Structures are given as C-alpha cells and as structure tokens.
Amino acid sequence: MTAHEKTGAPVLSVRDLTVSFTGPRGTVTAAEGVSFDLARGEVLGLVGESGSGKSTVGLAAMGLHDPARTTIRGTVEVGGTDVVGAGEARLKELRGGRIAMVFQDALASLSPFHAVGAQLAEAYRLHHKDAGRGEARARAVEMLERVGIAAARARDYPHQFSGGMRQRVMIAMALINHPDVLIADEPTTALDARVQRQVLDLLGELQREYGTAVVLVTHDVDMVAAATDRMLVMRHGRTVEQGSTHQLLTAATHPYTRALIGAAPSLETVPGTRLPTVDAPEPTARTNARVWGAVDEGKRTTLAEVSDLRVEFGGGRTLLGRRRPGTQAVRGVSLRVAEGETLGLVGESGSGKSTTARVLAGLQKPTGGTVRFDGRDITRAAEETALRRALSREVQLVFQDPYASLNPRRTVEEIVTTPLRVHTDLSRQERRDRAAELLEQVGLSTGHLPRYPHEFSGGQRQRIGIARALAPRPRLIIADEPVSALDVSVQAQVLNLLMDLRDDLGLSLLFVSHDLAVVRHLCDRVAVMHHGGIVETGSRDEVFDNPQEPYTKELLAARL
Amino acid sequence: MLTYLTRRGVQAVVVLFAISATAFALFYAAPSDPAAIACGPKCDATQIAAVRHSMGLDQPVLAQYADYLRGLVAGRTIRDVDGSAIACDAPCLGYSYALHEPVLSAITGRFPVTLSLAGGALAVIVVAGIGAGFVSALRRGSLGDRLLSGFTLIGASVQIYFLGYALQYLLVYSTGWLPLPGYTPPGEDLAAWAAGLLLPCLVLGFVNAAVFARLSRAQLLEVMHEGYVRTARGKGLGVLRTHLTYTARGAAAPIVQLLGLEVGALLGGAFITETVFGLSGVGKLAVDAVTQNDLPTVVGTVLIAAFFVVVFVAVADLVVAWLDPRVRPA
Amino acid sequence: SSGAGAQGDDAPSVSDEPNLTAGIGTAEDSAGPAPEVRGARRGGTIHVANLRDASHLDPQKIYAGEAYNTSLLWGRQLTQYQVVDGKAKLVGDLATDTGRPSDGSRTWTYTLKDGIAWEDGKPITSKHVKYGIERTFAPGFELGPPYWPQWLTGKQDLAQARKVYGGPKKDGDFKGIETPDDKTIVLHFKKPQSDVPFMAAQSSSSPVRPDKDTGTKYDLKPFATGPYRIVEHQQNQSMTLERNPHWKAETDPIRHQYADRFAFTFEKKELNTAQEILNGRGDGANTVTTKNELPPELYGEANRDPKKKRLVVDGRRGAFTYHLVIRNDRVADPEVRKAIHYLFPRQQARQALGGPRVGDIASTYSSPAIVGYEKYDAYPVAPTGDIKKAEEHLAKAEKPVKSLSYAYESTAANDRVAQVLVEAFAKAGITLVTKPMPLPAYTNEVARNADPKYDLWMSGSSVDWPTPATGVPYRFDSRRDSLDNDPRYKNPAVDRELDRIARIGDATEKAKALVALEKDTIMKDVPLVPFLHQRVQQARGENVGGAFIHPIYGTISPAWLYLKKS
Amino acid sequence: MADVQTQEPRGPFAVALRAFRRDRLGLASLGVVLLFAVLALAAPLIAVLYGKNPTEHYGQNEPGLLSAEGLPVLPNGGMSGEFWFGLEPGLGRDVLTQLLYGIRTSLLVAVAAIVLIAVVGVVLGVTVGYLSGLADRAFTFVCNVLLAFPTLLLLLALSPVIQTRFVSPGENEPAWMQFTVLVLVFAAFGWVPLAMMLRTTVRSLREREFVDAARAVGASRRHIVLRELLPNVWAPVLVHITIALPGIVTAEAALSFLGVGISEPIPDWGRMIARGAEVFYDDPTYMFFPGVTILVFVVAFNLLGDCVRDALDPRTHR
Numbered sequence A: 001m002t003a004h005e006k007t008g009a010p011v012l013s014v015r016d017l018t019v020s021f022t023g024p025r026g027t028v029t030a031a032e033g034v035s036f037d038l039a040r041g042e043v044l045g046l047v048g049e050s051g052s053g054k055s056t057v058g059l060a061a062m063g064l065h066d067p068a069r070t071t072i073r074g075t076v077e078v079g080g081t082d083v084v085g086a087g088e089a090r091l092k093e094l095r096g097g098r099i100a101m102v103f104q105d106a107l108a109s110l111s112p113f114h115a116v117g118a119q120l121a122e123a124y125r126l127h128h129k130d131a132g133r134g135e136a137r138a139r140a141v142e143m144l145e146r147v148g149i150a151a152a153r154a155r156d157y158p159h160q161f162s163g164g165m166r167q168r169v170m171i172a173m174a175l176i177n178h179p180d181v182l183i184a185d186e187p188t189t190a191l192d193a194r195v196q197r198q199v200l201d202l203l204g205e206l207q208r209e210y211g212t213a214v215v216l217v218t219h220d221v222d223m224v225a226a227a228t229d230r231m232l233v234m235r236h237g238r239t240v241e242q243g244s245t246h247q248l249l250t251a252a253t254h255p256y257t258r259a260l261i262g263a264a265p266s267l268e269t270v271p272g273t274r275l276p277t278v279d280a281p282e283p284t285a286r287t288n289a290r291v292w293g294a295v296d297e298g299k300r301t302t303l304a305e306v307s308d309l310r311v312e313f314g315g316g317r318t319l320l321g322r323r324r325p326g327t328q329a330v331r332g333v334s335l336r337v338a339e340g341e342t343l344g345l346v347g348e349s350g351s352g353k354s355t356t357a358r359v360l361a362g363l364q365k366p367t368g369g370t371v372r373f374d375g376r377d378i379t380r381a382a383e384e385t386a387l388r389r390a391l392s393r394e395v396q397l398v399f400q401d402p403y404a405s406l407n408p409r410r411t412v413e414e415i416v417t418t419p420l421r422v423h424t425d426l427s428r429q430e431r432r433d434r435a436a437e438l439l440e441q442v443g444l445s446t447g448h449l450p451r452y453p454h455e456f457s458g459g460q461r462q463r464i465g466i467a468r469a470l471a472p473r474p475r476l477i478i479a480d481e482p483v484s485a486l487d488v489s490v491q492a493q494v495l496n497l498l499m500d501l502r503d504d505l506g507l508s509l510l511f512v513s514h515d516l517a518v519v520r521h522l523c524d525r526v527a528v529m530h531h532g533g534i535v536e537t538g539s540r541d542e543v544f545d546n547p548q549e550p551y552t553k554e555l556l557a558a559r560l
Numbered sequence B: 001m002l003t004y005l006t007r008r009g010v011q012a013v014v015v016l017f018a019i020s021a022t023a024f025a026l027f028y029a030a031p032s033d034p035a036a037i038a039c040g041p042k043c044d045a046t047q048i049a050a051v052r053h054s055m056g057l058d059q060p061v062l063a064q065y066a067d068y069l070r071g072l073v074a075g076r077t078i079r080d081v082d083g084s085a086i087a088c089d090a091p092c093l094g095y096s097y098a099l100h101e102p103v104l105s106a107i108t109g110r111f112p113v114t115l116s117l118a119g120g121a122l123a124v125i126v127v128a129g130i131g132a133g134f135v136s137a138l139r140r141g142s143l144g145d146r147l148l149s150g151f152t153l154i155g156a157s158v159q160i161y162f163l164g165y166a167l168q169y170l171l172v173y174s175t176g177w178l179p180l181p182g183y184t185p186p187g188e189d190l191a192a193w194a195a196g197l198l199l200p201c202l203v204l205g206f207v208n209a210a211v212f213a214r215l216s217r218a219q220l221l222e223v224m225h226e227g228y229v230r231t232a233r234g235k236g237l238g239v240l241r242t243h244l245t246y247t248a249r250g251a252a253a254p255i256v257q258l259l260g261l262e263v264g265a266l267l268g269g270a271f272i273t274e275t276v277f278g279l280s281g282v283g284k285l286a287v288d289a290v291t292q293n294d295l296p297t298v299v300g301t302v303l304i305a306a307f308f309v310v311v312f313v314a315v316a317d318l319v320v321a322w323l324d325p326r327v328r329p330a
Numbered sequence C: 001s002s003g004a005g006a007q008g009d010d011a012p013s014v015s016d017e018p019n020l021t022a023g024i025g026t027a028e029d030s031a032g033p034a035p036e037v038r039g040a041r042r043g044g045t046i047h048v049a050n051l052r053d054a055s056h057l058d059p060q061k062i063y064a065g066e067a068y069n070t071s072l073l074w075g076r077q078l079t080q081y082q083v084v085d086g087k088a089k090l091v092g093d094l095a096t097d098t099g100r101p102s103d104g105s106r107t108w109t110y111t112l113k114d115g116i117a118w119e120d121g122k123p124i125t126s127k128h129v130k131y132g133i134e135r136t137f138a139p140g141f142e143l144g145p146p147y148w149p150q151w152l153t154g155k156q157d158l159a160q161a162r163k164v165y166g167g168p169k170k171d172g173d174f175k176g177i178e179t180p181d182d183k184t185i186v187l188h189f190k191k192p193q194s195d196v197p198f199m200a201a202q203s204s205s206s207p208v209r210p211d212k213d214t215g216t217k218y219d220l221k222p223f224a225t226g227p228y229r230i231v232e233h234q235q236n237q238s239m240t241l242e243r244n245p246h247w248k249a250e251t252d253p254i255r256h257q258y259a260d261r262f263a264f265t266f267e268k269k270e271l272n273t274a275q276e277i278l279n280g281r282g283d284g285a286n287t288v289t290t291k292n293e294l295p296p297e298l299y300g301e302a303n304r305d306p307k308k309k310r311l312v313v314d315g316r317r318g319a320f321t322y323h324l325v326i327r328n329d330r331v332a333d334p335e336v337r338k339a340i341h342y343l344f345p346r347q348q349a350r351q352a353l354g355g356p357r358v359g360d361i362a363s364t365y366s367s368p369a370i371v372g373y374e375k376y377d378a379y380p381v382a383p384t385g386d387i388k389k390a391e392e393h394l395a396k397a398e399k400p401v402k403s404l405s406y407a408y409e410s411t412a413a414n415d416r417v418a419q420v421l422v423e424a425f426a427k428a429g430i431t432l433v434t435k436p437m438p439l440p441a442y443t444n445e446v447a448r449n450a451d452p453k454y455d456l457w458m459s460g461s462s463v464d465w466p467t468p469a470t471g472v473p474y475r476f477d478s479r480r481d482s483l484d485n486d487p488r489y490k491n492p493a494v495d496r497e498l499d500r501i502a503r504i505g506d507a508t509e510k511a512k513a514l515v516a517l518e519k520d521t522i523m524k525d526v527p528l529v530p531f532l533h534q535r536v537q538q539a540r541g542e543n544v545g546g547a548f549i550h551p552i553y554g555t556i557s558p559a560w561l562y563l564k565k566s
Numbered sequence D: 001m002a003d004v005q006t007q008e009p010r011g012p013f014a015v016a017l018r019a020f021r022r023d024r025l026g027l028a029s030l031g032v033v034l035l036f037a038v039l040a041l042a043a044p045l046i047a048v049l050y051g052k053n054p055t056e057h058y059g060q061n062e063p064g065l066l067s068a069e070g071l072p073v074l075p076n077g078g079m080s081g082e083f084w085f086g087l088e089p090g091l092g093r094d095v096l097t098q099l100l101y102g103i104r105t106s107l108l109v110a111v112a113a114i115v116l117i118a119v120v121g122v123v124l125g126v127t128v129g130y131l132s133g134l135a136d137r138a139f140t141f142v143c144n145v146l147l148a149f150p151t152l153l154l155l156l157a158l159s160p161v162i163q164t165r166f167v168s169p170g171e172n173e174p175a176w177m178q179f180t181v182l183v184l185v186f187a188a189f190g191w192v193p194l195a196m197m198l199r200t201t202v203r204s205l206r207e208r209e210f211v212d213a214a215r216a217v218g219a220s221r222r223h224i225v226l227r228e229l230l231p232n233v234w235a236p237v238l239v240h241i242t243i244a245l246p247g248i249v250t251a252e253a254a255l256s257f258l259g260v261g262i263s264e265p266i267p268d269w270g271r272m273i274a275r276g277a278e279v280f281y282d283d284p285t286y287m288f289f290p291g292v293t294i295l296v297f298v299v300a301f302n303l304l305g306d307c308v309r310d311a312l313d314p315r316t317h318r
Ligand SMILES: Nc1ncnc2c1ncn2[C@@H]1O[C@H](COP(=O)(O)OP(=O)(O)OP(=O)(O)O)[C@@H](O)[C@H]1O
Pocket: A021, A022, A023, A028, A029, A030, A048, A049, A050, A051, A052, A053, A054, A055, A056, A057, A104, A219
C-alpha cells in the first residue's frame, strides 16, 4: 500500500513518549523517548522483537492505558488534541472516531457475547449520535460486506468465525467511522500466508480509499517491506532507527536493524546457511547451501513411514446413542522419512500437520492406516504403553510453544532427565552429567540445571525442549512448528541450532511448519498438506522452484 | 436445546433419587423408632410394636422405601397409629406422626416463611453484594474499595449466630429501633411482614452478600483486562457503559452459578438464621425433625432442599448458556 | 418455697402452697355456676400463642396436664377440679357429684346433670359417656391413660385388657358399664377402686357422641361440650374457639365463658412470643402462653423489671417431681446409694438449670401437691451436698465404687447438670461417665429400655392425679415392669404392703397409707434421690386477667381467663 | 538471548514466598494465625500461669460469684482481676481458659479435616481430571449428590447414631471419637469443591503440551500424574486450604451451636456462643468474648488466604 497524498500537518504526532507501568514488582518502562510524526495517508511500520514496546506505543496513542498503573510522559497529538492530558469526555470522541485501533489478538478483542453486526453498529452509533438503529445496522452490514463477510453473518457471534474473518471484523469495526489514524497492531499474526495476504490487501485498499494514516505494528520485516512507507525500529522500548522503508531495508545503519532484517529466512536466502542473529549479525560458519539430494531417493533406508493414515476426531454419542459426525483431521496421508533426511511438512492451519506428527510420535491413535518405524509396526503405540515407550527411545518431539511444553513446576534438570529415567538405569549423578552435557550441546550451561522454565527467555526454553528431545539419543526428531511462537531473531538462533545438531548427530528430522521460507531453508524434502491430505511431495527445489499442484502454487504466491 | 433440557432433567432426577435413598438409609440407622414417637411417651413395648405394625414400620426397609417412592410419584395411603387410612396424594412425602400432618403440608405450610426470608436475603445479596463488588472493582485501590473490601471480609468471616444475636441485642432489645423479628403473613399485614423479616433478611443477606461481593469484585477485575473490554473503550464507549454491557456480562458466569446454588440452598431452609431469629421455616422444621427423629419429615425436607439446589443449579447453567453464546447448547 | 417468681397481680393468691392438694367436694359444690373470678369482664379475643400445637385433641388421646387444662375450654368430664383462690377441689362436672361407690368400691355410680348439651344443642346422655370410656379400649388409644381398661377388666396388662374388650367399633357394647337410663352410668370394677372420682376427671372420661366420632379426624376437631367450641383448626398453624351457645353456666361449677373468642397460634418461637407479651408489642397485651414456658433468656430481665415481673405467672408444676433415679439392681449396695444421696449437689445442679425458679429442693419422693402429703427428710443433707458423709458411706460399701454411668437427654442445661455431677462425684473419687443422648434416643435407650446399661439418670415425672395412687405403687412395686418401676426397686415387704393398700376403698385413706409407706420404708432404702418439686413460669399479657398456674395441671388455665379491657 | 540472573534459582514457591514477605497485611494476618496456634499449644501453660483451668466450677464452688440463678454477680459477666474475661453463667467456669482451650478444639478439627480433604481432594481430583470417561461421570454424579445434600442435617442426624451404636454404655464417648466423626463428616463433604476445582485444573493442564511432552518421552501414567501434574496443583491446593480452613472452624462452631458438636466438658467456641445466646439479655459479655475471638480468628485466616492467593497468583508477579 502506498499513500496517494502525504501533505499538511501530521495527523498523529508523538513526542518523547515514555510509558512506564507500576506493578507489585516495581516499575517497568515499556517505551522511552519515542518520537514520530504521521502524515495524512502515510503508512508507518513499527517494527521490533516481542516486548520491544510496539503495542505500548499504539495503546498510548489511543489513551487506553490504565491510568491507575501507568505513567505516561511526553505528548501524543491526534488532530490537535494531546491524548496524554485529555479528559475522558474528549478521549471518548477521539477514540473510534478520529483514531482507531485493530488490536493484536482478534479473538480476544471481539466481545464473545454480542453478534458482530451489533458490535459494529454500536461503534457507528457512538460517533453518529443522530443515527438510528436501523441506519447503524445498515452501515455495519455494509462495512462487513466491504471486508468480505456476507451480510447474513452479521447476526453470528465471533466464535463462529475463523481467525481471518475475525481479523476482518476487527478491521471493519476500526474503519467504520473513517478515522484519521488507524493503528493496526500485528493484524496478521496467527493467520496463514494466504489469509495474511488478503487481510493486508484489504487494509491497503481501505486505507487508500479513506486516506487514513496507518501505524502498522509488526515484527515481520517482509510485511513492512510490502506495506509501509516509513519504518521505525524499536528495541527495549527505545527507538533504534527510523527512516524510509526502502532506505532501512537496503542500508540500515544499526546492526540490530540489519540483524532483524536478515534473521528471517526468505525465499531468496541460501538454504541451510547459518542465519544472522542479533548477537551474531554476520554469521561466519557454514555459508554454503546444504547439499543433500545428491544420492538417489530409492536407495535410502526408510526410517519412518505412514501409509494411508486416517484420523477422525470427536463424534461421541448423543443422549439417545446416535453417533455425531466427527472431524476428519487426516484422510489418507502417506509419508516417509528416510534415514538422515529432513522432511518439511507445510500446509495451512488445520490441514492436519500436527495430527500426523502426533501419530508418528505415538501420541495420537489413528483411525486407519499403518505407521512403521524402522520396519516395525507402531500403529498402536498410543494405546500400548510398552510400545510407546520403546518408540520414544527413537522418536522425539520438539513442540511449538516452548513455554507450554515445559512443566513450569519442574527444574530444567528434572525436565531434561525425564527421558533418561524412563529409558536408562543411569544413576542420579550420571543422569545429571548427561543433562549437563546436553545443555552444553544446545548452548546452555550446567548452571542452568536447577532453574525453572520461567527464568528463561523463549529461545532458551526452546533449547531446553530440544535438549530433552535429544536426551534418549533418538534417531528421528519431530519438530512441530518449533519456531512459530518465537521472534525472528530467536527463531534464527533455534534454526541455527537445529541445523548444527542435524549435522553433528546425523539426525533425521520431520519439520512441521506453515512458514514456507523456514521450510525451504531447512528441509531436504517437502510435503504439502491440504485438508487432511498430501497434495504434493518432492525435493525442496522441485517443490519451490517448480510446483505442480495449484494449491502449492497458490501457497507460494501468497508469500509477501 | 430440547435434548439438553431432557438430559439435565434426567440428571436431576437421578441425583434426587440417590439423595432420597441416602437419606432414607441414613435415618434408618438412627437409634429411635418413629412408632415410639407416634405412640406417645407412655407407651410400653407391646403397644409400640402394635403401632409399628399398624404403621407398616415392621416391613423391610426396602419395601418401605419402595412405598415411599411410589407415594412420591403416584400417591399412596398411609396408615395412622390406629390403623386407619390417611390419603396422601402425589407427590406424597409421607405423614409426620410427630406433627400430625402430611409432610408435604408441613413443608408448604412453612414455606412462605422460608420464601420470604430467602427473597429478602437474595435482594440483599444482589443489590448490596454484587453491587458492592461492582463499585469496589470500578474504584479499586480507592478508600471506598478498601472499606468495602474490609466490610466484605468481615461479612465473609462473621457467624450468623453471633451477628444475629448481637444485632438483635443492639437494634431490637437495647434500643428498640427495630421490631421483634418474626413472621406475619404478608396478606395479613404487609408492614408487619416486612418489619419482622427486616433484620433476619439483612443478617442472612449480609453474610452471604459478602461472598458475592468478593467473588464479583475478583471476577470483574479479571474481566476488566480482557481484550474485548479494551476494544469497547477503543470504540469510544464510556467507562461505566463499557463495564455494564461488556465487563459485567463477561464476569457473570461464576456469579450466576454461585447464585443458583445459593438460591437453591436458601429455599431449602436457612437452618441457623431461622433458629437464631425464631422463624418457623423449612430449615427449622428440618432441624426439629432431626432432633425428634421424625423420619418422614427429615427425608422430606432433605429431598426438598436437594430439589431446590438441583433445580437452581440447572437454572443457573441455563442462564449462563443464555448469557454466553459460546456455551449455548445447539 | 423459695418464693422466686412472680404472681399475676389479680390472680388468686397462693397463700399456703403445701395445701394445694385437692379436696373432694360435695354435691352442693358440684352445682353450677362456677364462683366468679374477681374483677372478671366479658368480651374480647384472648390470644393463646404456643410454639407447638397440642399433639392430640381427641379427649381419649389427651394425656398431659397442659392439654387437659386447655381442653377444659371445650370438653367436659364426669368430674373436674374447681379452683377458687388457687385451691382445687374435685367436684362433679357433668355428674351431680364425684361419684357414689358401693360393693366395697367395686361399683361406682354417676348421675348426669340436667341441662347439659353438645354444641349442637342435643343433650349429653350416659350413653355418650359410656361410649367415650369404651373408646379407651380401642387400638390407637394406647396414647391415653390405661386405667379404665385395666380397672374395668381387672387386667393389669393393657394388651390383655384389650383382648377382653377391643373398643366400641370392634366389640360393640361393653358389659362392664351400665346405663340404666340417659342420666345414670354405673361402672363395675373387678377389684375395689378408690381413685375413680379422680380418674373421672381425666379427659378420657369425656363423653363422645358416636355419630360425631370421625376417627382420626376427631383428633383435630372434637365436638364441644364446654363453654367454647372449635370453629377452625389448622394443624400446627392456628385454632379458633368461639362461645358455645348451648353451654349453660348454671350446669358448670368450674368453667367460665368470659372472652368471646380464643385465638390460638402456633409455631412462633417462644422467645419472641414472650418478648411480645412482656413488652406489650403487637397482640402481646392480650396474649397468654398455655404451653410455652417463660424462656430462660428472659428470666433475669423479668425479675429485674417490676412491670414485667407482674406479667410472669409462677407456680408449682402440678405434682411434677424431678429425681435422680438410681438403677437399684446395678447399684445394689444401699451404702453406695446413700453415698450418692449425700454427694448429689442439689443446689449447684439447680443453679445450672436456672436457679430457684425451676423448682424447690425436694426431700420427699411425692410432690406436696398430692393428697396426704407429708414432709419428711430421710437422710438430711445440705443442699450443696456432703462429701464427708458420702465418703463415710462409701467406706462401708462392700465393693469400692470407681465409676458410675449417668445417662441424660442432651440439652445444654442437662449438659451443665451432668458437669456438676461429674465434679461432685469426682470429689469422692468416683468417675461419672456421662452419656448424653437426644430425646428420641434417650427415650429408647433409657426410659423405654427394659435393661438400660446405665446406673443413674434424671427423671421428671408426675402422678396422673393428685393422689399417690399412680405414683408409689407403680414405681416401687418390684413386680411391675421397668417402665413403671424404673429404679428396679425390690423390697418384698413393700410389695406386700402395697397389696394391702390396694384394697383400701377410700382415696384419702389410701393416700395416707401410701405416703406412710414411702416415708417409713421406701425412702429409707434410697431407691432414688429426690431433687426438685418443679415450678413453672408462664407469661400473660397486661390485659389478660385471671391467669394462674392450675394447681393440678401446672399451666395457665384458659378456662378462668378474661380480658380487662376489650 | 536474555541472560539468566546469576542469583539463586527461584522455584515458583520461592517467588511466592518473596511476594508474600512484602505483603504487610499478609504478614499481620499470618501473625494472628500463628498467635492463635501458639495459644492453642501453650494453653495448659498459660492456664497454669494464670492459675485457672477450663473445667472447674469456680462460680459454684466459691460463694458470692454467681447469683442463685447462676448469673455472675459482678458486672460485665463477672470480669475481675481474678477472672479476666469473667465467668460462665450457670457453672461458673473461667471464660479465658475456656476460650484458650477452645482454640485447640477448633484448630484440631479444622486442621485434621483439612488434611483429609486435601489428600482425598487431590487424589480424586487429579486422578479423575486425568482419566475422564466413566470415572469422570461417576465422579460428577457423586459430587452433585454431595453438593445437593444438606450437610448440617446429616451431622445433626448422625451424632446420636454414633453415640448409641458405637460407644458402650459404660464409658464416655471418647474425645477422639467425637473429633474423628466431625473430621470425617467435614472431610466427606469438604473434598468436593477441591476435587472439582482440581479436576478442571488438571483437565486444562492435561491439554498443555508438557503432558504430551512427557508422554512423548515415554513416561508412564503414574509419572505423569505424580510428577508432572501434581506439582502444578499445589498452589491452588494451598489457596483452597487456607480459604477452606476458616470455613471448617465456622461450621464446627455452628454444629456446637445447634447442639451436636464436641460435647462437654471439652471447651468449644460454638457451645459458648450457644450458651451466650441463652443468657444474652442478662449477660451479653459471655457471648461477646467467644463471638469476637472466633471473628478475629476467621478474619485473620480469610485474610491470610487472600494474601496467599495473591502471592501464588502468577499474574501479580513474574
Ligand atoms: N500492563 C502492563 N503492565 C506491566 N508491564 C507491561 C504491561 N503491558 C506491557 N508490559 C511490558 O512492557 C513491555 C512492552 O510490551 P508491548 O506489549 O508493548 O510489547 P510488543 O512490542 O507489543 O510485543 P509483542 O510483539 O509481543 O506484542 C513488555 O516487557 C511487557 O512485559
């Protein structure tokens, strides 16, 4: 999106904005000395890793911080009014009328108790006092249709919508009163590439139509490149760098900016190379592409194999004993992972990737098909404890959410040694030694053993998860979106680690992700899933350079 | 929806059935004999045996229980001490020989007292309890909040029997500001009815309201930070309206559920309050029945109390479903 | 008496309490109308507020002083007690006199008065009286007193007696009672019966009209012969009485018909009712309690405030006595029983119960309210007990006593008494094991149990009418069952003497002989320890006149009440 | 990658403890609770120092203390230098020592019951939460029945059964039996809310990935329940306990108030209040002391419960 007009006084002017929160544990300064101007029609990208203060700035512009716990200094002028000092009455007029916000989490940000049409209509009526109910409803429906939601669904409740639709409802609500400024706080996270694209296109369209100035908050550099005029990079609450998007993307002065830009693999990066991180912006080792596909496919020994896998969920019975229809999560998937190979499993959300992975790990009982590992039939692993135990020696999982997958009440030592307790009769001391060794291997230190997960950063937590997976010396590691919950810079660290381990230990890897660039960077072979089935399998280069199936093409095209 | 209602209904009936069986079994273990009660203080063993026989109490417990259930569903005839028949229409809860009246009529006769008390207490709970929680949450950290929180803490800690007597002493006995607690049928004298129940309702209400004030404060504070509340404010909605239409609705479910339990419990009789203030409601009836080992009345009151709890818990679930489209049954 | 408690200002003053005993009146005394109550007026509604409704109204089922007392309002008997200035005299009620014995007191004849009628105006006949007495044989009437069936059949065992005759509905006419005409009724007994005039005053000697006998329902709403009739009765809720137009004052030497109506209400807590009465709130000024007693909560206050004190009516609880019963076959050593007698701290125990208002400390088994009463003290002891004496007797015991068990109905007050006993017994080195039980359990385990496993318990009891005839011969005859002879007292000499006394045909003579036996033989053995001759306090509203504790029935009698202003 | 602090590792409880230590109200309430505990433990010692015991009938044995009706002669319930909190009407026992020993009764019942409740509630709640299926349905049914059952009535009805069925006539109902019955009945109904809460907690924990993670490394069910789930429920259990304990103290007193609690001569607050209610027109002081004591005790405990909850609530710190 590009603005058609950038003239006159700034519609939003932020000067020396400092926001600090007071809590029971002292004061946190989330933003410090942030200044920027936003002209009419302009799009500013607010970039930075998680926790850098992006949302804080956005909320400050709306005057939505809880006054009891927040101290705000500096000025935020919206159309000539300083939001920081303004009274509630004045703020009520500004909010939703002159400045609106698309909040970060669309599901949590829509009231679950009211139909979406009513929520939109209310927003309209609040700023059009003389508008009747009928008019407001008509405007709401109109706006919903504008964002591609059928008028008939105005009576539905948010939980009946998909993530992308909710996000569009949020956008419709923010724009219903044609505000001067729109703050879009990560409007596309949690959406898959295709929907992401749709949402951004819509936003650009509306923005151009109404001449709205936009602050686009994101940590996704690709998105900034695609959609903004200027960008502002934040870190630890401070401005790192500010300038035109083009200039920063090509010639950033600050190393952090450069690292941030480089950390995310794109479809152009050389696969298998070490990615730049904030700590090591200029990676040295392994700058060449991974060459793996040279050996003939057929000659490799198959490590794991699923054939005609089917999984159906739910159903259950009604009171009268009638069966309810279930969800067909996986419908006839066949896959194989060869010894030493890294297989990427991509596909949009809900396509059945995780389910497939969980079956392979012996966590999910399949409804049909067979699963083999190293020649053995392990289809019944989810029910038979002994079988699963045997399987878990050789197959290990790394989970998506590094926090949720670590028990918060167990120390790192306990977490990492659990597989050793199960699978070996090592003594306590031996287990500890092995745990220390594992931590070293993933780049942590022995001193971390007695600590609890909450004391670690996201990247460190994921390393603990990887250390646990490595503990029984498995032959196959299944990584279910191990980086999608992480910041780009942390993602780069974890990807680097996985690549190192793969090389050092000769592991096979099943890598599940919806991020095509990441898959391309890491995997040797790629399988594309859609609606519970595999639509295309092939080597990395075949799939990315020469996709056969329309769905794969669509997926690739959606990349920003 | 219909299946949901049926399922709830069946569940409720099964629970009530289990409770009636438990109550029946339990009180059969009691060391005294309903026949002896019916016979009077000067009966000797043979006389009691005769009475027991004519009342059918010499039959096996299971047969008696079956009889009881039959009476509940279809009504039955009960035999008096002299063997004469007393018709007891469904739902027959048995006949109390201690009270000389059918248990159902004994309960319905006292129910207006319990209903008035429960209604008054409920009004206090809703207005003062939930209201205080709301004000407290909106003004959290302020002096008012701290005062209210202290007040509700005391309310949640104080004993009805202590507070009840202390207030009776202060407000009725020493100063004469309030009339004596008691029950006058509202149809007879509305003012006397209200005046007599004022203090009991206030005390019972206050003690229970405190729990609700604490719960609703905590709930509201929790929900206040929900994203959709922020969205509402972001639209330009005022603080109060936001909290009334969005926060309150989000916070309602646990409050409604507790309220359901509370209404059920209150309608089953407030034993201690009724004892402290000398109100002859269902609670007092139950306690007296237990102390006199008036088996039919005990089982009857237990069943009624459980009935209300079960019904109002189910009603609360329905209200919660109505409030929150996410949990509405299809 | 300690003199604790107060009298109603206009109630007949009780000058000489020990002479409360009922004399037997003459035929003249039996003629109506009743002596006017001083200052009485007619009119108004008297409210009677009791926590509990009467358990029975059916005259043949009533068996409690308070219920006898209330039923005087609508029921009449062959004889009844005329009370003047607090003194009771047994006179003819429906009958012209208290009964004429013949055949060595085996036959008693009553003649009904003229002008006596049911509430529908039909005359009361001897058949109705007979039918009433016959009902006491029928099943379901176990609740009432057993004497008519026992005496008329000569069977001591009630079940046996009922085999002889099973009630009018089952066995029709009973031959033992003759009604030669509508006015005469002749009762034939198998043995000499001296106390028939007193039994004739019991509610079970009330007439019942067969066509009005509604069975179980009769218990809710009996047909009236007295000055009032029941117009409405909702069990456990309310009862309304109105004047009975067919009652004639000149036929009734006992009752009055001052108030227009009596409105009974039930289920209000005793404390609240008493508060209303003492403070004159609501209907309080026009209210009396005939069943409720003054709650202990208010006693102190009523004692302090003279205005309220006037509203408290105090008196002897009829012939009720309260004793520490010793199970004689378990505590067989008379020395131990004597030790218990000396150990028992009567004063402290009474203090724990509420002080002098609960009763006068007793030294005799029988109540001073009975005919022939004599005050004596078999083993004088200080009211606080005498440890030294107790220890002396314990030392004489054959086997040393380590522990005794004491069962009681668990109420807060009884708990305190138990603690008093525990402390006192401990002083003599005896561990008192206390067994509190709720009333139903207590009744089952102790009172009704043929073999209760306890050594001691408290027992409040009364004779059925004011002679010792239903007391001493029942409690101390070793051949009677444990329900009667609960101390399990056994003395062949006493049994023999009781047999002799049973043949005495004159009530007063018999009473004297029984009291002598009690004093000279029985109490010397300490079969039980006398504790209290109980008292009772009830409240009456400021505007209610004529309230006094009925000397026989031990509660306020509504039949004498009037409203000062209406 | 943020560097992990070099200080001591802090477990979740250590964190909570630190938060709690900063909470002045919490410390004060803990102080009061501890004071009560100390008073309970030291009751015999204090009684000796003070020179009175809770069972002797001073008022009856020494003339001039009680009136003939059993009311204290001195004003304010007979408070004097000799009897600091006055005398019990009727028997004339010393109020102060009765109160002190009353703490023991209340605490003993409450603590024993709470321990049972915690054990039963945790075992059932966690197991059922993890198992679901038939066990879950049976559990829900039992909970519904117990929730709808009027507890107080049951206790009222149960006490005579026990007194007559299980105690031989020749001996006193042993104190331990009275306590055991109370504790058992409180536990029988008290575990329900805890188990229901834990069931919900565990059901959501079960969906957390770390359970899957444990299964994925081959851990047994036992390991998952004992080592993965249990450590996560201590915080809610602790909060539940501190909040439920005063409830049991209150309920125990309520039972005694209705006449079926711990029986004479074991001192008990509820019975004192019941007696106080009987004489409260004549001697309001006698109700005042136990009433206020129990109020202070319960307020302190509830406050402590609030503060423990705040301290353990992850949202208020980290
Ligand atoms: N209400 C609050 N109270 C205390 N601290 C807060 C509050 N809101 C945010 N913070 C802290 O302020 C910092 C900045 O938070 P902010 O939400 O602005 O980050 P962000 O850049 O939007 O991150 P993300 O990309 O994850 O959304 C974080 O360290 C966060 O923990």
